[in-house]
């Protein structure tokens with residue numbers, strides 16, 4: 001590929017009180033769906049704000065669609081569609097007015113606006129509600145309207161900040177579908193942030209795990225999973241857990257041991273889980289641990305996340 | 317600056333749909349003129365060779381423009397707090413057009429209110445000067461004045477973190493602007509120190525010019541100076557709003 005859709009070099013954003021981003025780099029190929037995964041406060045929204053020209057970076061540079069986000073912000077703005085983390089809709093307008101005014105801001109002609117509105121309303125299935133006031137919409141309908149608004153101006157690159165936050169499974173699956181369709185049929189590049197592993201796994205060609213304002217791991221979902229020790233034994237037990245973890249960490253075939261803070265599950269990454277299962281059970285017994293449950297698990301993106309950030313997603 | 321028009325039109329559309337706001341604004345205007353005008357007229361009689369109704373009408377119109385400016389700032393603040401400004405900020409439009417759109421809708425509402433007050437005032441016995449060109453000039457000045465003060469209100473709204481904080485700041489400058497002016501009493505009845513204060517208040521110039529242009533009260537200040545002050549206020553207000561707004565964009569809300 002010639003130019004990258006999005007490239008960021010050592011972005012930093014420093015506030016008086018806190019550092020939101022430090023040394024974050026990112027590359028997104030055209031026509032990819034890229035998911036930024038990270039716990040609360042990791043810097044996902046800050047990254048998106050910089051890339052969408054809402055915030056100037058304190059350091060580093062970024063280009064979107066080949067244009068510098070600071071020097072050529074106007075060119076960037078013409079080529080992107082954005083939805084924000086929180087719902088940003090004028091409650092006193094109807095859905096149609098929201099879309100129409102948005103089109104006017106981008107100087108689309110009347111005919112084009114009408115065409116786009118009818119096409120998008122069909123895509124996000126808001127035909128019945130589009131002439132109603134936004135204040136009568138449910139959360140899912142608002143999200144879908146926002147997605148339609150982000151697409152009104154036929155962007156090359158779409159930025160979605162937690163597009164399915166707070167939605168039920170059905171709405172979520174719907175939004176995933178729209179995003180896939182757009183990506184496949186309209187060659188749209190998508191950068192989204194999410195808290196949901198399933199979302200990243202279901203949608204993204206590439207995933208970036210971000211924590212404390214910097215990129216800690218990056219790759220395809222399968223590649224990220226493969227990059228953390230090969231296989232996984234998950235154990236639930238009671239006894240002197242700390243001592244047990246210390247002991248098995250020293251074993252040559254154990255690559256890493258994590259403990260989920262909330263559920264207390266111990267995850268033991270080993271070279272070969274079937275062969276090592278018995279060893280682990282024996283170690284537990286000789287270290288005074290009672291094994292309540294033990295299973296061989298295929299590592300998931302969630303395991304990769306835990307591995308790289310040292311914490312579960314919802315316990316920041 | 318097409319975006320200015322789009323944002324202005326959106327605000328006007330919302331205004332026209334919000335009967336509450338429109339009726340509130342209209343009633344407010346009528347009440348000011350009727351209650352204040354009638355009460356003070358009984359007390360004062362004629363001022364500056366004209367009846368008191370004609371005399372104080374420009375003052376309460378200026379006051380209502382101030383109220384309008386406060387409301388305009390509130391709209392920006394509300395859009396900021398709810399994140400709606402972000403939709404404008406990622407769009408390929410000049411940042412200034414966001415402010416101008418807001419200030420323009422504020423000035424339009426102020427003009428609408430001024431006309432209404434004028435109408436009620438005329439019904440209550442105020443007498444216009446003979447020259448319609450003067451009326452027009454006065455309206456332009458009122459619109460510029462509203463633009464200037466909505467700029468100041470926007471400058472505050474761009475930095476405020478809450479509606480309460482905004483009102484607190486606004487209150488600080490709103491009251492003195494009315495009372496430390498010639499809105500209610502002629503300049504020459506004031507002690508010298510107060511006259512000096514009053515001459516630093518741009519409201520004084522608007523009111524003096526409006527009285528002269530629309531109601532035929534002899535001007536006590538040079539007309540051209542008054543016009544220049546009001547124009548300066550408009551430019552300064554918008555400039556200040558722009559600087560404050562740009563500054564607020566360095567961080568997220």
Ligand SMILES: Nc1ncnc2c1ncn2[C@@H]1O[C@H](COP(=O)(O)OP(=O)(O)OP(=O)(O)O)[C@@H](O)[C@H]1O
Nearest residue numbers: 015017018020039040041042043044045046567568
């Ligand atoms: N205006 C600001 N002033 C000071 N600190 C800020 C400001 N904005 C963000 N931060 C800090 O920067 C860090 C990153 O915030 P950001 O909103 O980018 O996180 P996030 O990954 O989007 O989190 P979430 O998942 O909760 O949305 C946080 O620690 C936050 O407190």
Ligand SMILES: [Mg+2]
Nearest residue numbers: 044045046085
């Ligand atoms: Mg966020």
